[in-house]
Amino acid sequence: MLEVRGFRAAAVKSGIRGKDRLDLGLIVSERPAAAAGVFTTNTVKAAPVLLGMERLRSGRAQAILVNSGIANACTGEEGMRGARLCGAMAADALGIAEELVQLSSTGVIGMQLDVECFRLGIPRLAAALAPDGLEAVGRAIMTTDTAPKSAVRTFELDGVEVRIAGLAKGAGMIMPNMATMLCFILTDAAVDPALLRRMLRRAVETSFNRITIDGDTSTNDTVLLLANGSSGAPPLVEGSPVQLLFEEQLHALCLDLARQVVRDGEGASKLVTIRVDGAVDGAQARQAARTIANSNLVKTAFFGEDANWGRIIAALGRSGATFDQNAVSIAFDDVVMVKGGVGQGAEVEARATAVLKQPEFTVTVDLRAGSAAADYLTCDFSIDYVKINADYRT
Structure with missing residues (x-):
């Protein structure tokens, strides 16, 4: 059940994307909530991102207004005026302060909003707000997504039931350090804004920042987390057992949504975990895993179900990680295809090829240079990806 105490939501067909598609959503807390956000690292930022970053300095928000179809990016002063005006209209309809409205947009870059x-x-939207409206918002924010993405965690803190729910969109222009995605996470726990911000950043770092579909980052990427305290549980204190449990659940929810994003990658048929073990340090482990996960040659081999480990070790070699090529091992699930930098023959390759026919599998690369490790989620790169993006605006 995609509901959280103290939150209501709704979605409508506003005409931004024609007559027959939900394209405008609203999420509202009954009271001002602690709020945190993580945004795109792209230098080019959409108007709602710039406005959201500015407003989140207060650590408070009460509503999220989101549209699909138009990104309101690279739209200059007119785009910023449009974003502010839309936020003001939402605030007026809800009877709340304008600064408590967060805005998000996704869609085509360079087009002005139709105010x-x-x-x-x-x-x-304001008239239709309901506790069970989050599912409709999840559908309204879809672009090339084939299905809405959501996750829920329910657990107890000091004997009080607490819930975290999240919804996300994203299927293309996905790359670590924020992907082309929107994600809205709601909880009825009571959390100080500063602690909420720290927990969100830690959760994003090991979930949404460890995925890649095509190596692109967008202008609109946003993850928002609102905590309104409606559960009645005591406020979280960093380092306490209940705070650690909450953060564990938050991370699990973010990782669940991140997996759903990659699984729904444009044209994707495989969900692949790239695991690098034995790196000198964490930074090198992450860089090695990211380079392999982002390699078009590796990803097309996954699509072709070709156990071409040469592409993997070649990507590893340009990653900047320190290792001895004569020590590397590579495995597809439990099939060790490379030992000491050398392939293990046709019979092993046939077993590895069988692994690649599965919809999900793990590629483990052991550098044997240290003790650090890192995982990245990626997918295959298909013919359909090209078709989808060639026709995106038509």
Whole structure:
């Protein structure tokens, strides 16, 4: 059940994407909530991202207004005025301060928002708000996604039931350090904004920042986390057992959503974990895993179900990680295909090829240079990916 105490939501067909698609969503907390966000690292940032970063300095938010179809990126002063006006309309409809409204957009870059769609849609959103409205918002933010993405965690803190729920969109332009994705996470726990910010950043670092579909990062990437305290549980204190449990659940939810994003990658048929063991340090482990996960040659081999380990070790060699090529081992699930930098023959390759026919598998690369490790999630690179992105605006 995609509901959290003290939150209501709704989605409508506003006309941004035509007559027959949900394209405008609203999420509202009954009270001002502690709020934290992580945004794109792209130098080019959309108007709602710039506005969201500015407003989140207060550590408070009460509503999220989100649209699909138009990114409101690279739209200059007109785009920023449009974002502010839409936020003001939402604040007026809800009777809350304008600064408590967060805005998110996803869609085509360079197009101005049709403010009239918001003017007509926002009153309908406010009238339709309901505890079970999050699923509709999940559908409204889809672009090339084939399905909505959501996750829920329910657990107890000091004997009080607490819930975390999240919804996300994203299927292309996905790369670590924020991907082309929107993610909204809600909880009825009570959390100080500073602690909320730290926990979100830690959760994002090992979930959404460890995925790649195509190596691109967008102008609109946003993860927002709102905590309104409606559960009645005591406020979290960093380092306490209940805070550690909450953060564990938050990380699990983020990782669940991250996996859903990669599994739904544009044209993807494989979900692949790239695991690098035995690196000199964590930074080198992450860089090696990311380079392999992002290699178009590796990803096309996955699509072709070709156990071409040469592409993997070649990507490893340009990653900047320190290792001896004569010590490296590579395995597809439990099939060790390379030992000491040397392939193990046709019979082993046939077994590895069978692994690649599965919808999910793990590639483990052991550098034998240290004790650090890192995982990245990636997918295959298919013909359909090219078709989808060639026709994206048509």
